[in-house]
Every structure is written in C-alpha cells, then in structure tokens.
Amino acid sequence: MAVKPVGLTGGKGVRVTGDQLTAEAAVDYVREAGYDEWVVEERLVGEEFTVQAFVADGEVRTTPAVQDHKRAYEGDEGPNTGGMGSYSDTESTLPFMTDEDYDDAVAVVEAVVDALPGYKGVLYGQFMLGADGPKVVEFNARFGDPEAMNTLSVLETPFIDVLTAARDGEPLPQLDFSGEATVCKYAVPAGYPVEPDAGARIEVDASSVGDALLFHASVDQREDGLFTTTSRSFAVVGLGDSVAAAEADAEEALSVVDEGFHVRHDIGTAELVQSRVDHMRELRGE
Numbered sequence: 495m496a497v498k499p500v501g502l503t504g505g506k507g508v509r510v511t512g513d514q515l516t517a518e519a520a521v522d523y524v525r526e527a528g529y530d531e532w533v534v535e536e537r538l539v540g541e542e543f544t545v546q547a548f549v550a551d552g553e554v555r556t557t558p559a560v561q562d563h564k565r566a567y568e569g570d571e572g573p574n575t576g577g578m579g580s581y582s583d584t585e586s587t588l589p590f591m592t593d594e595d596y597d598d599a600v601a602v603v604e605a606v607v608d609a610l611p612g613y614k615g616v617l618y619g620q621f622m623l624g625a626d627g628p629k630v631v632e633f634n635a636r637f638g639d640p641e642a643m644n645t646l647s648v649l650e651t652p653f654i655d656v657l658t659a660a661r662d663g664e665p666l667p668q669l670d671f672s673g674e675a676t677v678c679k680y681a682v683p684a685g686y687p688v689e690p691d692a693g694a695r696i697e698v699d700a701s702s703v704g705d706a707l708l709f710h711a712s713v714d715q716r717e718d719g720l721f722t723t724t725s726r727s728f729a730v731v732g733l734g735d736s737v738a739a740a741e742a743d744a745e746e747a748l749s750v751v752d753e754g755f756h757v758r759h760d761i762g763t764a765e766l767v768q769s770r771v772d773h774m775r776e777l778r779g780e
C-alpha cells in the first residue's frame with residue numbers, strides 16, 4: 495500500500511510499504527506525522543512518468559512525457575526528495591514506453607479536463623506504467639518540478655501566446671517542440687533531504703554552464719554571492735539529439751560543482767535508462 499497525508503508535504507509525504515517501510519511502520523508514520531486525514535492507496539509497481547498539459551475552456555495541449563527521480567541517491571536509493579532530476583526524449587514518449595502508453599495517459603488527462611469544465615491552467619498528471627498500462631499516481635494543478643524545466647526548455651511556441659490565449663478565451667495554439675532530448679539534474683546541499691547542510695557557496699552561473707541551461711532554486715543571496723539553503727539549490731538542463739547527448743551536456747555544466755553539494759550523476763545515463771527499459775520488459779513478460 496501507499497500512504498500519504500492529505501495536505502502539502504513538499505513532494506516528500508508518500509510512504510510505500512514493501513519498499514521504504516513495513517505495514518507496521520506505515521501505521522506508526524500515520525500516527526506520528528501529525529496529520530488528521532490520510533490517503534491510502536494500492537501500491538503501484540512499474541515506471542513513473544509525468545505528462546503536463548495546458549488547459550483552458552475544455553481545450554488541452556499536452557507536452558512530452560518526462561521521468562522524474564524522487565529518491566535522493568544513485569540507483570534510486572535513499573529517502574524521497576522534491577525530485578533530483580528528470581529527462582525527456584526526442585519524441586513525446588520515453589524509452590521504456592510505447593506510443594499507446596503515452597496516448598493512454600493523454601486520454602486520462604483529457605478525461606480529467608472533461609470533468610473540470612471551468613479549469614484554466616497547467617495540469618500535471620503523474621502515472622505509473624505497469625504491465626496493464628498507465629495508472630494515475632496523482633494530479634496537480636501546477637507544473638512539475640523538475641519536469642517543467644525539461645518541457646519549457648524545448649517548447650518553441652511562445653509560452654506567452656499560450657497564456658494570453660487562455661486569458662482571452664481564444665483557442666490555445668498548437669504546441670511546437672524543438673525535438674531535443676533533455677536531462678535535468680539538481681545540485682542539492684550535502685545531506686539533503688535528511689540533514690541538509692546550508693551555507694556552501696554557489697560558484698555556477700550562466701556563463702559557466704556551456705550550452706546547458708541554469709535554473710536557480712532555493713538560494714541565499716548575500717552581498718558576497720549566492721549560498722545554499724537547506725533545500726534544492728539549482729538545476730542544470732542539458733539538451734541534445736539523444737538522452738545520452740543531453741546527459742553529457744548536463745554533466746559538463748556540473749563539472750565545477752564540488753564540495754557542499756550532492757548530485758545524482760546517474761540521471762539520464764544510458765545505464766539507468768536501460769534499466770527502466772529492462773524493468774518494463776520484465777513486467778510485460780517480454
């Protein structure tokens with residue numbers, strides 16, 4: 495089973511039995527965490543992915559699938575975080591999914607929009623792709639973090655056109671994407687998320703990341719520069735004509751990041767992406 499408090503938990507509230515804890519420990523977590531209401535759900539096994547969409551007046555414009563990495567340490571070990579990084583491919587799908595899987599997820603997003611006739615804004619659908627296709631993990635009325643950085647970095651349609659069309663009640667523009675793969679990696683304070691150590695100087699700036707993009711997150715701006723807080727510090731997004739090329743771009747941008755930070759260097763690597771593909775093949779009995 496999966497348990498989650500009803501309320502905002504910074505993306506870190508879910509506990510999954512059999513993976514992170516026993517059923518008894520889940521009961522203790524519920525008793526001790528101090529929330530009045532809880533969601534208890536089926537434990538879903540598979541590969542997670544996100545589909546974000548722009549929505550206005552019943553119209554939906556979906557964006558390519560992205561895979562986030564919630565666990566703090568390489569190999570998907572350690573505690574849940576707000577998200578350590580994410581990748582997207584040159585097409586709308588990810589390497590472990592079929593076109594049909596993506597279309598099934600989009601159909602769910604469209605059904606949710608049908609059920610919310612007045613909704614205007616970004617819709618974030620998170621899915622678990624299992625042997626029976628995608629199942630909903632959660633929906634949010636916001637962008638995903640870090641997924642927004644993957645998606646908006648390859649959106650060629652001016653974002654402002656989407657926003658003004660939604661505001662003015664006009665048809666949303668069709669979305670064009672650059673067709674590049676993206677790999678986003680967060681640099682977080684050492685010890686994050688359990689005992690984060692704030693105060694490390696952030697040396698990275700837009701001029702030091704080469705072709706990659708730099709997004710600051712939680713930083714402490716002092717007279718003598720930027721320093722870490724106890725939350726995720728900054729992310730770099732590499733772009734390329736394959737996930738591997740985008741990953742290399744992101745890693746190059748991170749080459750100046752050293753002491754005081756933790757990065758999941760495995761995100762977007764050929765080895766980790768292949769392990770996702772193998773996992774899906776195993777679940778599908780292929």
Ligand code: GLY
Nearest residue numbers: 562577638639640
């Ligand atoms: N990537 C997880 C979230 O934005 O909720």
